[in-house]
Amino acid sequence: MRIRTAGVVAAGLALVLASAGCGGGDEPADDKAAKTDGGKLVIWADDKRTAALKPFAEKFGQANGVTVEVQAVSKDLQTNFVTASQQGSGPDVVVGAHDWIGNLVQNGAIDPVQLSATQKSSFNEKAITATTFNGQIYGVPYAMENLALIRNTELAPEAPKTIEELVATGKKLQAEKKVSEILCLQVGQTGDSYHIYPFYTSGGGYLFGTAANGDYDPKDLGVGKPESIAAFEKIKALGEKGAGAFKRSITGENYSATFTGKKCAYMVSGPWVVPDVKKANISYDITPIPGFAGGKEAQPFVGVQAFYVAAKGKNKALAQEFVANYTTQPELAVALYNAEPRPPALTAALDQVKGNDPDLAKFQEAGKNGHVLPAIPAMAAIWDPFGKAEAAIVGGADVTSTLTGAAKAISGQIK
Template identity: 45%
Template sequence: MLIRRHTFLAMGAATLAACGGGSTEKKGADSGASDAGGAEGAAPAVPKNADLVIWADEKKAAALQEPAKAWGESQGLTVAVQTVADELQSSFITANQAGNGPDLLLGAHDWIGNLVQNGAVSPVQLPAEAKKALAPVGLDAVTYDGQTYGMPYAVECIALFANKKLTDKPSPATIEELVEAGKAGGAETPLSLPVGEEGDPYAMHPLYTSAGGYLFGEKADGGLNPEDVGVGKDGSVSAGEKMQQLGKEGVLKTSITNDNAISLFTDGKAAYLISGPWALADIKKAKIDFELSPIPGFEGLEEARPFAGVNAFYVASKGKNAAFANQFVNAVAASPDLVEQMFAKNELPPVNLELQKKLADKHPEVVKFAQFAEKAEPMPSIPQMAAVWKPLGIAEANIIGGADPKSSMEGAGKAITDSIAG
């Protein structure tokens, strides 16, 4: 998967790491132009002989390896793509602050607030033609305080999978219709949606927004206002009431987690599944006759809006080769070729509109996810989002288990505002 809720949990660690200012180099780390990382997933030592160094996680580094090398050769440059398997964001901030980090980082858009707060990345100037070639959600996601901080290349969101053998409504218009059709089909559970004992606000966000909940209000300039926390307000309580009803009906269950949500669907035990493009491989392998559609909202209420997660290339503020880094970013922006080569090894929904059209015939579901993301809500990239995740998740899980929606949401809202206030 591309971006999940664990990215928020890493923010506090990233900030602490940045304050430490120490080097992340490890003995025995790879120093050549390869995707090898340091010992046990630690940050690698940046090779001194490379013209451009890029850090990414394991899957994206593997996908980027050959395309970046080929681009470098065409420019007469040596490019080193290195894997940082664990704590990529915090390792990057620490290494950049110490002056021994990479020139480019490939990472999630919701890191931007923390990266900017730590002075770790520089704004990028994307040509006007390049902006026209990209899906708006991608550009929105990498815009922070009115500036563009990354070159977006892939996007994901969650959607609704329906097992056509277990429901006669593969694209239900409302949650109520989904529940009725799921129960009528005789499946063990009508809907597989990961909740877990501590909740999963990422997966629950479409239901939360449909019932009127919001996380942060907006400023006059369109940016998010951390002083206006929506958790604990009326909309969140209404959302909690809807969640509690679904819990009573056995539709939402804390026993369904990220570990078993997909398998319940592929094993034929769930009529519907809410998940992302990372579920496609398992579903196809299980030979499920499925349909993919947007997640419906509650009848008569707001549209369901899942989170959109975008991955982007960031230019390090203290990279040794900023000119080459910007040259690479402009190359990615100017043509979909490099991203298409990456797609061959890591099938992430692209934000490049031309590439979406090109992939539509052979990879229709992947392109559908990219299209669904256009109506999704970019995950908040402000650092204060880190305070939201755990309290809201626990509140939602408790409500599904029978706790009072009003007091649970208000308690979560207070915990969030207290944490933001410091």
Template identity: 65%
Template sequence: MRVKIAGVAVAAALALAVSGCGSSDDKADDGAKGSEPGLVIWADDKRAPVLESFRSQFESELGVTIKIEAVSKDLQANFVTASQGDNAPDVVIGAHDWIGNLVQNGAIDPVQLTDAQKTGFNADALKAVTYNGQVYGAPYAVENLALIRNTELAPEAPSSIEDMVADAEKLKKDGKTEELLSLQVGDNGDAYHAYPLYASAGGYLFGQKDNGDYDPSDLGVGKPGSIAAFEKISELGKKGVLKTSIGSENSIPLFTEGKTAYLVSGPWALTDIKKAGTKYDITPIPGFEGMGKATPFLGVQSFFVASKGKHKTVAQEFVANYVTGEPLATALYNADPRPPALTASFDKVKTTDPDLAKFAEAGAGAPALPAIPEMSAIWDPFGKAESAIVGGADVKDTVEGAATTIGDAIKK
């Protein structure tokens, strides 16, 4: 998932509790008891407090002290920088689509999971964290976009984008809403949120090889299908369905405040929606009439073991023993209700959370967000092209310009 992270650092630095735990890379730091922490974990502001609540247990069972830090922003970039500067944490939590970039930068190691542990995860989640035949992350949550609608304003799920727009226009005309749809675009666009519409109209980002891996040599942006897809996005911009004034900061508030009946978002939106008391339902994002399915990307949140961490053996033990366990997976779900990637946790919480099955249905058949390094070349040019086109720019020239920028970046 691609959500803006905000938060402050938490947890205090503690001393290494027990010497001789792990391999020589762990022992090298054990002599300075009381001078520096043992295992260091980087997380965002929502996951850090959950890990902090388990810290005493982790320390007791692993035999090391643990420092948990919430990185306020740019977690991936800060992690790469820290790794290159020999100041990396031992474990970092992030999205699976970071993997290609992190592997290319020598920042993470494959995660050492047994076959039994691997079978405990959602198969699609495990596939998403597999890169070049090796598992590089221990997944703990999956996520995808869906259509969330205010059932008091829109009791029936739309059959197509056109059906949704017609209903939204009537609601606005009758003075019941102010916006037709809340789908974040913003000044710089948003490739992740635009992708279901783009895919429905025939666009793709990268082709796939016979084994299912993404093929960076087959760039879809700039191809006729992508131009046709952006033509449909342009039409939505002209109708006011998509707006650059709707971005990550206000897309969910527009819905919770009743200013729109329709929101395209993920499970992270539900906390605010429930707090607002909005009656809602979750269904698949509708596609364009007579065109393909509006397929969102599957995102997977994962634990990674840092290549340059000072306690790699303990880090591997932590990931294998705790991320594969139901208690931590369920606690992470309770703090931020995204469908657990661990089957045991998913089965435990699904009986009390019907939204899990609805998001799963909305994401049925969703391809994993590309984790290849070349994906980093997509986000900015694609997003800016979307924003410009929604704002009225010429479609063909804009898309071809974005394709040139992306292609040049991939060749570097």
């Protein structure tokens, strides 16, 4: 994430408030803020981020003479936010994933965020791309995430160059009774579109084509096309009736424990799982996900966590100031990193923490050519049918008919 110094908080707030038509011309910025809805700013976030945000929110409130409340929403944050927004009972600021943006904009729930060119340049370029929708920036990114291959280096000292090499090593370890599974890749009974995506791309598949301006094009659906069928034929060959590397018995609930229990040498996951690996005292390394031999590069999704300004919040001017000029500071990004170690999107924050955490650079390397997770509303139609198709194919189902059915289901949901 990119961070912006806040030496201009008071002046910036005055400008934002003035442009929003709040208050007369000569009052100090904090006086104006205090008069906006009683000077109260309400922020919604999940449990982990709420704890990290509270001290910074209090500091912002004290500096600007306002009250800031950070409220934890433990479940269904996006859905609850949209509902509350429509009812006029939502927060002023919400914290969430960048792929919410299409849905939130479609529902009129968030406003664009005003960032200067200098501010934008202080962030990882992919992070800005992720939070840009219809040519406007709708969120200030603070963390990035992508999948990588995490390897038990005692069981598998060398990083595999291809998925076939990984499978060969995994089978050898199975034969030696050192592991029970070739790969810890969560699939489950309903599939997992996010985790299978790097292998899908390596096999040549795509979800959406791109328009001339580089945006994803919902009218160009790749699922069901020859490229996707070819990709899933490769995936099927690694499934339960093939090599046995992809299995429905590996789920989101057990994949990490299977790896930390040393029942597999390889795991595909993101930075969120590293604390569990460290706790298990496993010697590990992080490398890019290997693709198919002779295939394309395995490209994981790149996701971003961001701050959004609620379009129907009661204190929009103050929310703009908080999001544009306060969440862009390195100190806050570092605190959020400490709460959950995902690579900061702000370059200055990343520079502060990467010296003590070599894993950050490794995850960045694994995701440097990844695809920004589509934030277009049509993406919501992908997850369920695509995942179920994956699970069926991993279990041995016919690829062509299964993907044709998935494409029909997805197309029917895209408006």
